[in-house]
Amino acid sequence: xxxxxxxxxxxxxxxxxxxxxxxxxxxxxxxxxxxxxxxxxxxxxxxxxxxxxxxxxxxxxxxx
Amino acid sequence: xxxxxxxxxxxxxxxxxxxxxxxxxxxxxxxxxxxxxxxxxxxxxxxxxxxxxxxxxxxxxxxxxxxxxxxxxxxxxxxxxxxxxxxxxxxxxxxxxxxxxxxxxxxxxxxxxxxxxxxxxxxxxxxxxxxxxxxxxxxxxxxxxxxxxxxxxxxxxxxxxxxxxxxxxxxxxxxxxxxxxxxxxxxxxxxxxxxxxxxxxxxxxxxxxxxxxxxxxxxxxxxxxxxxxxxxxxxxxxxxxxxxxxxxxxxxxxxxxxxxxxxxxxxxxxxxxxxxxxxxxxxxxxxxxxxxxxxxxxxxxxxxxxxxxxxxxxxxxxxxxxxxxxxxxxxxxxxxxxxxxxxxxxxxxxxxxxxxxxxxxxxxxxxxxxxxxxxxxxxxxxxxxxxxxxxxxxxxxxxxxxxxxxxxxxxxxxxxxxxxxxxxxxxxxxxx
Ligand code: HEM
Ligand code: SF4
Numbered sequence: 001x002x003x004x005x006x007x008x009x010x011x012x013x014x015x016x017x018x019x020x021x022x023x024x025x026x027x028x029x030x031x032x033x034x035x036x037x038x039x040x041x042x043x044x045x046x047x048x049x050x051x052x053x054x055x056x057x058x059x060x061x062x063x064x
Numbered sequence: 065x066x067x068x069x070x071x072x073x074x075x076x077x078x079x080x081x082x083x084x085x086x087x088x089x090x091x092x093x094x095x096x097x098x099x100x101x102x103x104x105x106x107x108x109x110x111x112x113x114x115x116x117x118x119x120x121x122x123x124x125x126x127x128x129x130x131x132x133x134x135x136x137x138x139x140x141x142x143x144x145x146x147x148x149x150x151x152x153x154x155x156x157x158x159x160x161x162x163x164x165x166x167x168x169x170x171x172x173x174x175x176x177x178x179x180x181x182x183x184x185x186x187x188x189x190x191x192x193x194x195x196x197x198x199x200x201x202x203x204x205x206x207x208x209x210x211x212x213x214x215x216x217x218x219x220x221x222x223x224x225x226x227x228x229x230x231x232x233x234x235x236x237x238x239x240x241x242x243x244x245x246x247x248x249x250x251x252x253x254x255x256x257x258x259x260x261x262x263x264x265x266x267x268x269x270x271x272x273x274x275x276x277x278x279x280x281x282x283x284x285x286x287x288x289x290x291x292x293x294x295x296x297x298x299x300x301x302x303x304x305x306x307x308x309x310x311x312x313x314x315x316x317x318x319x320x321x322x323x324x325x326x327x328x329x330x331x332x333x334x335x336x337x338x339x340x341x342x343x344x345x346x347x348x349x350x351x352x353x354x355x356x357x358x359x360x361x362x363x364x365x366x367x368x369x370x371x372x373x374x375x376x377x378x379x380x381x382x383x384x385x386x387x388x389x390x391x392x393x394x395x396x397x398x399x400x401x402x403x404x405x406x407x408x409x410x411x412x413x414x415x416x417x418x419x420x421x422x423x424x425x426x427x428x429x430x431x432x433x434x435x436x437x438x439x440x441x442x443x444x445x446x447x448x449x450x451x452x453x454x455x456x457x458x459x460x461x462x463x464x465x466x467x468x469x470x471x472x473x474x475x476x477x478x479x480x481x482x483x484x485x486x487x488x489x490x491x492x493x494x495x496x
Contacts, residue, residue, distance in 0.1 A: 014419030018436055019168060026130070030421020054172075056180070 001039045002063045003048045005032055009059035016055060020047040079105040083113035086479055093474045095361065096402065099390035108374040114479075116383035120390035122397040122427065124373065126420055128365060128386055129434035135365040135384060137437055138162025159308065163436055171440065173290045173297060174305065177283060179443045185281075186225055190448055193220050194455040202459050202495045206466065209489040214321040217452050218314045226306065227282025228271075239264045240310045265303045272299050317445045319359045319485035321452050324349050326473060326486045327356070329465045331404045338406070339457070346453045348406040350446055351413050351429060354392075356404045357473055358431030359483045361389035385479065388430040397427050416442050460493035 003023070005016075012030040016023075023044055025035045039045055052060040079101055085091055091098055102109055102120040109118040119125050128135045138160060161167035176182060197216045201207045216237075223236045239260040246257015272288055276296075279285035288302055297305070328336040328349065339345040365384040370377050378384070393401040399410050412426040420427075420434040432439035439445070457463075467490060476482040 011423060012417050012419050012421045014417060014421075014435070014438075018418060018438075019172065021132075026419060026421075030417070030419045054176075 001045060001048075003034060003039065003052075004061045004063060005034070006059045006061070007031055009057045010055075011057050013056050016051040016060060019054070020051050023047040024051065081106060081109060083111045086111070086114065092476065092478060092482075093472065095387075095389060095478060096393060099387060099393060102387070103390060103394060103396075108376055108378070110376075111385075114383075116385050117378050118385050118387065119373075120387045120394075122391040122394035122430070125386045125388065125391040125430055126434060128384065129420070129436075132163045132436055134367055134369055134371045136162045136368050137363075137365055138164070158305065159312075167436070169292055169295075170297070170301065170305075173292045174287055175440050177286055177290075178441050182286075183444055183447065186221075187447060187451065189224050190217075190221050190451050191455065193217055193224065194452050198456060198459045205495055206490065206492045209325055209491060210322050210486065211488075213456060214325075214452070215318045217321070218317040218448060219310065221448060222309055222314055225283040226309075227275075227280060227284055232267075235267075236264075240314060243307060244311055244315050261307055264307065268303055268306060269299070272302055312439075313441045313444065315483060316359050317441075317448050319483045320350070320353065320445060320449050322485045322489060323353050323357065323359065323473060324449060324453055325456075325491075326470070326489055327353055327404055329463070329489070329491065330470050330472075332406070335406050343454045343457060345406060346450050346457075347446070348413050349453070350449050351411065352404060352406045352408060354431035355398070355411055355429035356392065357484060358388060358392065358429065359485065360431065360481070361475070361478045361484060362387055362481070363433055388433070389478075389484075391430045415446070459496055460491070461496050463491045463493040466490035466492050 010032065012032075014026065014030070014032075016032050017026045021035075023034065023036055024032045027033045036044055039048060048060075048062055052062055081098070081101060085098055099120055102118060106118070107121050107124060109120075111118055119128060158167060158170045161170060194217055197213055197220070201212050207213060219237050219240050220233055223233050224230075228236060242256050242260035243264075244257075245253045246255075246260070268284075271284060275282075275285040276288045279289040284302075284306070287297065287305060288299075290296065324346070328339065335349075339349060363386045365386065367378055367380055367382045367384060369380050372378075392398075395401050397410075398408075410426060412422040412424060412428040416428055416432055416438075418435065418438040420430075422428060432442045470486065470489075473484050473486050475484040478484070
């Protein structure tokens with residue numbers, strides 16, 4: 001399972017990194033970045049799914 | 065003799081800061097000269113008199129807002145954790161949960177109600193309330209904007225959003241005024257505020273019970289029935305949140321509208337002509353007002369560990385005050401910071417981001433805070449202010465301030481959360 005962030009769509013709302021700091025972090029310019037790449041952990045999968053759901057720009061997607 | 069004594073005192077250094085200045089009336093009226101001395105000469109000021117550290121530069125404030133590991137909003141007693149809700153006029157609410165997972169949970173349960181499509185459905189009601197309020201004074205050709213308009217609209221909007229019966233609106237306005245007064249001044253006001261809160265809570269109890277069972281489409285139903293990972297807010301948390309909404313969402317938006325009109329009438333009447341030609345520019349009036357002299361000037365944090373800044377060390381558990389109003393005038397960030405200009409090219413205009421970072425590369429205003437506790441009502445406040453100002457402008461032909469001179473915008477107490485606004489703003493106009 002992989003998380004993808006489409007930085008063209010993302011407008012830097014910050015929702016993913018403030019709500020799921022376990023998985024995302026803010027880079028200096030405000031773009032979100034992934035902190036963790038291994039998503040075998042069930043907790044991390046949940047963070048990924050919730051972030052994809054609430055991203056106001058629809059910029060986060062999950063690939064199996 | 066007295067003269068001789070005075071002469072013997074060493075002249076105060078021009079840039080030295082006496083902490084009592086923060087309590088004086090001059091600071092409440094015009095804090096900007098002191099802000100500048102802070103930024104230029106004391107970017108990290110240790111105020112021993114009030115037992116706190118003061119931050120005033122834009123990027124230092126941004127840094128504190130972004131650094132959850134070092135700064136927290138929850139308040140602790142020196143000897144242990146704070147007792148939630150026992151002394152706060154609002155009761156238990158999101159403001160007191162600091163950076164905990166509980167805060168994230170509580171915020172996410174309700175945050176979605178104030179943005180996007182959920183917000184859009186309430187906008188026709190906002191417009192209707194504005195029309196109703198404007199009708200109460202329009203034919204007179206004169207309005208005291210604060211008491212007759214700006215302080216009337218947001219509280220009625222919230223009351224309607226919550227789906228309270230319209231005949232209770234005036235009672236609600238009364239509780240609201242007592243709660244707000246109880247916020248900043250303590251003592252007798254605090255007691256009255258807590259009494260108003262209790263009355264309001266008794267009033268809300270049965271409503272919460274029925275709407276949890278049979279929810280409608282109103283905000284109260286949505287709050288009581290919203291679920292996150294299968295859990296709902298407790299009735300006490302619902303009541304604390306409603307009380308908070310009145311102040312965080314009512315009083316602030318109220319003062320934002322008054323400030324926008326003050327600046328259009330007194331600070332930049334030339335730019336009011338631009339806004340009349342293109343009412344969409346109210347959006348930029350809102351943004352520039354939130355930079356130039358925002359409603360809320362101060363936010364509080366305390367350190368959760370030692371923090372190094374400007375070559376000094378702030379100890380753990382130290383009180384921190386962030387002057388948003390000072391950061392917004394930082395000449396390191398904004399050109400001609402003391403000029404109110406809705407056509408600014410060095411400020412991010414339009415919708416704010418919780419991250420404070422924008423793709424146009426421009427800095428935003430600090431008036432809604434940034435980060436973990438970024439204002440939840442940012443979209444609602446902007447939309448509501450836009451509708452209110454546009455409606456009012458359309459009802460008035462050639463509005464003029466009634467008095468040439470105006471004492472200006474002030475606050476009862478910037479440091480105790482007193483919000484800045486004009487006390488009165490009288491306009492005359494020809495009804496349209
Ligand atoms: C122009 C109007 C407004 C101003 C100037 C304003 C200002 C602020 C500021 C500066 C904060 C940050 C607090 C912090 O950093 O600790 C904040 C938080 C908050 N605001 Fe607003 N606000 C406004 C309108 C609203 C509205 C309309 C609502 C209604 C939904 C609202 C609800 C809140 C809430 C619930 C928080 C706490 C968020 C959290 O702790 O996560 N505000 N506001
Ligand atoms: S939630 Fe979406 S829009 Fe917001 S920063 Fe993350 S990816 Fe970007």
